[in-house]
Amino acid sequence: MTTVSLDDAADQERKAPGRPRNARADAAIIEAVLELLSAGQSADALSMEAVAAKAGVGKATVYRRWPNKEALLIDAIRTMKGPPPVPAGESVREDLVMLIAGMRNKRMEHYGKVTACLVPELLKSPEMYTIYQSAMEPRRDVMRQVLVRGVANGDLRADLDIELTMLMLSGPTIAQNMLRWNPNVPDQGFAEALVDAVLRGAAA
Known part of the structure; x- marks a missing residue:
C-alpha cells in the first residue's frame, strides 16, 4: 500500500x-x-x-x-485558545464561572508552557503584542458582553468598570495557570470562589 x-x-x-x-x-x-x-x-x-x-x-x-x-x-x-465559549445567557454568575473554569481546564494546562514562552516576546515586541491581542480579543469580548448584560438587567452595579472587572477575573486565573502564584489557593472550586469574590463588589 x-x-x-x-x-x-x-x-x-x-x-x-x-x-x-x-x-x-x-x-x-x-x-x-x-x-x-x-x-x-x-x-x-x-x-x-x-x-x-x-x-x-x-x-x-x-x-x-x-x-x-x-x-x-x-x-x-x-488554535491554542480554541473557539470562544458561548455562555448560556441565563445567569451572570454561572456564565462567569463557566468562562473562568474554561481558562483552567486540561487544554489550557497543556498549553501553559506555550503562553509562558510567548510572554518575553510580548514584552519586547510591539508586533507580537498586537498579534496576541488580536487573537485574545474575541474571547475577551465574550466576558465583556456577559458583564454588560449584567449591568443592563440590574444584576450588576450601574457604575461598574467593565474592563477593570474583566482584569480582576482574568488576572488571578492567568497567574495561577502560569505560575501557580499562590499554592495556598485550591484548584477545586477556584472559578466559583473567584467569581463570588469579585461579584461581592460588583453586584447591584
Whole structure:
C-alpha cells in the first residue's frame, strides 16, 4: 500500500484547483509551532524552516498557507485558545464561572508552557503584542458582553468598570495557570470562589 506524506498530499491539493486545503497538513504545521514553543523555542527565534521540519512538510507547503511567521503565530495562538465559549445567557454568575473554569481546564494546562514562552516576546515586541491581542480579543469580548448584560438587567452595579472587572477575573486565573502564584489557593472550586469574590463588589 502506498503511503502519501503530508507534503505529497499538500502537493496534490496544490495541483487540483478549487480543492480545499489539506486539513492534516494545516494541523501538523500548527501543532509543530505549539510544540516548538512549549519546548522553549522563543517566538523571535522560531523559523518557518524549523516549523516545516517539525511538521514533516516542505517549507513551500508552510508558505503556501501563511505568508509569514506572524500570520502563522496568530493562527497558532487562536488554535491554542480554541473557539470562544458561548455562555448560556441565563445567569451572570454561572456564565462567569463557566468562562473562568474554561481558562483552567486540561487544554489550557497543556498549553501553559506555550503562553509562558510567548510572554518575553510580548514584552519586547510591539508586533507580537498586537498579534496576541488580536487573537485574545474575541474571547475577551465574550466576558465583556456577559458583564454588560449584567449591568443592563440590574444584576450588576450601574457604575461598574467593565474592563477593570474583566482584569480582576482574568488576572488571578492567568497567574495561577502560569505560575501557580499562590499554592495556598485550591484548584477545586477556584472559578466559583473567584467569581463570588469579585461579584461581592460588583453586584447591584
